[in-house]
Amino acid sequence: MLSHQKTLITFPSPLNQKTFVKLLTVLLLFVTIISPAHAATDYSQLVAIPSPVNGGMTSTTATYMKGVLGVPGALTTDCSAVTNANLKKLMVTDNVGLFRVTGLKPAVSTLKRIFAAVKRDKPEVYNQLGTAGMLCVRKVRGGADFSNHSWGTAIDLKMNGKLDAVGDGKTQLGLKELEPYFRAEKFYWGAGFGGAREDSMHFEASKQLMESWKAGGQLNP
Numbered sequence: 752m753l754s755h756q757k758t759l760i761t762f763p764s765p766l767n768q769k770t771f772v773k774l775l776t777v778l779l780l781f782v783t784i785i786s787p788a789h790a791a792t793d794y795s796q797l798v799a800i801p802s803p804v805n806g807g808m809t810s811t812t813a814t815y816m817k818g819v820l821g822v823p824g825a826l827t828t829d830c831s832a833v834t835n836a837n838l839k840k841l842m843v844t845d846n847v848g849l850f851r852v853t854g855l856k857p858a859v860s861t862l863k864r865i866f867a868a869v870k871r872d873k874p875e876v877y878n879q880l881g882t883a884g885m886l887c888v889r890k891v892r893g894g895a896d897f898s899n900h901s902w903g904t905a906i907d908l909k910m911n912g913k914l915d916a917v918g919d920g921k922t923q924l925g926l927k928e929l930e931p932y933f934r935a936e937k938f939y940w941g942a943g944f945g946g947a948r949e950d951s952m953h954f955e956a957s958k959q960l961m962e963s964w965k966a967g968g969q970l971n972p
């Protein structure tokens with residue numbers, strides 16, 4: 752009975768077999784030649800930083816931050832723990848979309864809104880988003896005082912798994928696409944630090960945003 756078993760694909764006539772082969776050829780051509788041209792954009796590619804940035808917002812100094820939230824912990828070179836009891840009460844760990852972060856409560860809530868808007872408007876950018884961290888009590892790299900990561904008000908972002916280089920005067924396409932969303936929520940873009948301090952992977956709560964949180968009682972432990 753073996754000779755009566757059917758093969759997986761049968762062709763009623765030689766013409767249909769030829770048509771099938773032609774269709775298969777066209778499909779293979781599409782897969783190998785045409786569709787790679789429409790492959791996803793790599794949002795880690797470098798582009799020029801637009802000018803001006805931050806629309807009149809100002810960044811916060813460590814002196815200002817200490818005045819508002821106190822000394823966060825030890826002035827270490829690498830990440831150390833928050834030891835300020837009042838500040839600890841304001842720290843939360845939460846999922847902001849594609850990843851979890853630990854940071855100052857109102858800052859984490861703001862990030863959730865920002866990333867939800869990016870997911871809605873620019874899903875391709877959103878899908879390549881990653882983070883290199885938010886809360887980290889430490890000195891500014893190459894500086895003498897605390898980084899704003901020490902109070903959990905700053906976040907470093909990656910695009911397509913890559914970190915943007917500091918001080919090269921360029922940014923990643925994805926970071927440039929994200930900037931209007933951060934600006935709308937009064938987050939200051941580190942591209943504005945300029946020169947050797949240009950840090951476009953970095954977004955932090957601006958002084959204006961800190962002032963509005965303070966006025967609204969959101970910084971009370």
Ligand SMILES: [Zn+2]
Binds near residue numbers: 905906953954
């Ligand atoms: Zn940073």
